[in-house]
Amino acid sequence: MGHDHNHHHSHSAADAEIRAKALEALLVEKGLITTDVIDEVVRKYEEDIGPMNGARVVVRAWTEPSYKKWLLDDGTAAAADMGYTGKEGAKIVVLENKPDVHNVVVCTLCSCYPWPLLGLPPNWYKSYAYRSRVVREPRKVLSEFGLELDENVEVRVWDSNSEIRYLVLPEQPDGTEGLSAAELTELVTRDSMIGVARL
Amino acid sequence: MNSIHDMGGMHGFGEIPYEENEPVFHAAWEGRVYAMAMYTPVGVPGGFRYMIEKMAPAAYLDASYYEKWMHARTQGMLEQGAFTQKELDEKIEFFKNNPEVMPPVATDSNRVEKALKAMYKQQPADPAQPDPPQFKVGDAIRAKNMHPVGHTRLPRYCRGKRGVITHYYEYWWVDDTPPAGEEHAIEPLYRIKFEGKELWGDEAEPNQVLYIDMFESYLDRIA
CATH class of the missing domain: 2.30.30.50 (SH3 type barrels.)
Structure with missing residues (x-):
């Protein structure tokens, strides 16, 4: 895959830093936000609200059949049971991968993504290349991620455009049945829960 | 609106850029813009997404993700009168000329607590309506x-x-x-x-x- 030359090396990046400082100064001076709110929000999304949450949900679904059923029936409630609620999580739908069904999620219009379970989306998910291509040529895109799927596998692309947020439930890899929950959680990647990888 | 943001199916954007071990934010200002966009109690008239979509296509393509966020939120705050263009221009000029100066610091633990509650607040289901749906599964x-x-x-x-x-x-x-x-x-x-x-x-x-x-x-x- 290519490296990113159009997202964070933009010629205006230095300007952006200055404009962000100007905005923060205005908002703080006018009492519209406080510095500690900004610091804490950044910390939460850097440390606590990320793909490790989704991974815990996936592992619980692998190891607890009744939870898996609940998760597939009502993803919002099953995720809430693990404490994963909040912004961009009004309605969570979990899509189960099977040997002959592969799900992959995109937001062609912008960047819809299940924040409570995966945190904020990576740059490639927001890239113009991914947004424009994966709806039209998903197999080609997946192969660029290193995932080759047989023709008998149905590829289901999910374009998130309403308030529904999608999480892919990857299949548990063979030979991992004896592992602890902590060990299993390590195996579950962000990319497998978006659907650009299998485990 | 029919603009460049609606890019599903387009050709010409090349390979998917992929970064191993990507950080959540690539620069400190991105995280601060994210937090200000989400936790400043000033709305964007017409909606945040629409404000981004109204960017000229060339500007949209050129701006990074959080630059678009900053643009839309700043425009919204200007339109709502949270500050004036003159105040904003003066601040930008100030930080351009004083790169070592940081924005002023204010703290309020009550506001932090409120922000954290909002972050995790279970989003309510939208209200049911009296009219029955006109379509059914299988249609x-x-x-x-x-x-x-x-x-x-x-x-x-x-x-x-x-x-x-x-x-x-x-x-x-x-x-x-x-x-x-x-x-x-x-x-x-x-x-x-x-x-x-x-x-x-x-x-x-x-x-x-x-x-x-x-x-x-x-x-x-x-x-």
Whole structure:
């Protein structure tokens, strides 16, 4: 895959830093936000609200059949049971991968993504290349991620455009049945829960 | 609106850029813009997404993700009168000339607590409506051929295409820009399945389907 030359090396990046400082100064001076709110929000999304949450949900679904059923029936409630609620999580739908069904999620219009379970989306998910291509040529895109799927596998692309947020439930890899929950959680990647990888 | 943000199916954007071990924010200012955008109690008239979509296409393509966020939120705050263009210009000039100076610091633990509550707050379901849904699972539909100048969640690559309803999501606020003076409508939301060939013709890959959610007003019935 290519490296990113159009997202964070933009010629205006230095300007952006200055404009962000100007905005923060205005908002703080006018009492519209406080510095500690900004610091804490950044910390939460850097440390606590990320793909490790989704991974815990996936592992619980692998190891607890009744939870898996609940998760597939009502993803919002099953995720809430693990404490994963909040912004961009009004309605969570979990899509189960099977040997002959592969799900992959995109937001062609912008960047819809299940924040409570995966945190904020990576740059490639927001890239113009991914947004424009994966709806039209998903197999080609997946192969660029290193995932080759047989023709008998149905590829289901999910374009998130309403308030529904999608999480892919990857299949548990063979030979991992004896592992602890902590060990299993390590195996579950962000990319497998978006659907650009299998485990 | 029919602009560059609606890029599903376009050619020309090349390979997917992938970064191993990508940080959540690539620079400190990105995280601060994210937090200010989400936790400043000043709305964006017409909606945050629409403000981004109204960027000139060349500017949209050139701006990074959080630059777009900063643009839309700053415009919204200017329109709401949170500060003036003159105040903003003076601040930008100041930080340009004084790169070592940081913004002033204010703290308030009550506000932090409130922000954390909002972060995790379970989002309420949208209100049910008296009118029954006009479609049911299994119905064949055609996505409307519509070209609103405002924000819409119906991408161009689906318009006019035939699909099947596979799920009913009850009632949701319609995100589309409402007519002037009206509130956002609340409509039934459906999950639609489109076959690859219907969307992409002979260029479709084998065994490819697309699922996308659509509000009732996006749909025409196929007899």
